[in-house]
Amino acid sequence: MPISYAAKIQQDLKQPPTIIKQSVKDYIVDPRDNTIIIECEAKGNPVPTSLCTLSYIILGVTTQDSGTLLVWTQSSFTFSWRRNGRFITIGKDPRVTMRKRSGTLEIGFRNGGRPEDYEGEYQCFATNDFGVALSNKILLRVS
Secondary structure, eight states: OOHHHHHHHHHHOOEEEEEEEEOOSEEEEOTTOSEEEEOEEEEEESOOOOGGGOOEEOOOOOTTOOOOOOEEEETTEEEEEEETTEEOOGGGOTTEEEOTTSOOEEEEOTTSOOGGGGOEEEEEEEEETTEEEEOOOEEEEEO
16 A cells, blocks of 8 residues: 555544643642643644634633633634633633644733632543543642
8 A cells, every 4th residue: 555545544534632732730830920821732633724714602601710711613623621610711801812723721911910810720622523532630720
């Protein structure tokens, strides 16, 4: 079998997501840092491929949890987050963004805010048409 044919078969093979990069379970950040980065990257097929299909879906907001959640959707592949067991809406909080082509969260404090307000247990979900992968539960604490 030619190598190019084998590569084509591998490329067409549909696979559920697998988490390939994530932050440590006990994540301690310095309160003087301007940005907190909580990593979540996944592989699978289909994968995020086109920035043209970027969309935001708000799942709900709760008054008991100050966190927010963004669901980023591309080519039937989504990343979403829970904080303290609840899905949260990121688009509502200007300090929180998600990196393109991954589920990595960035929480910025250049324009104010307190890192302590973002302490808690985080978990990333990577989803495509063939399944869901969960990151470890990541306990974010400020030292």
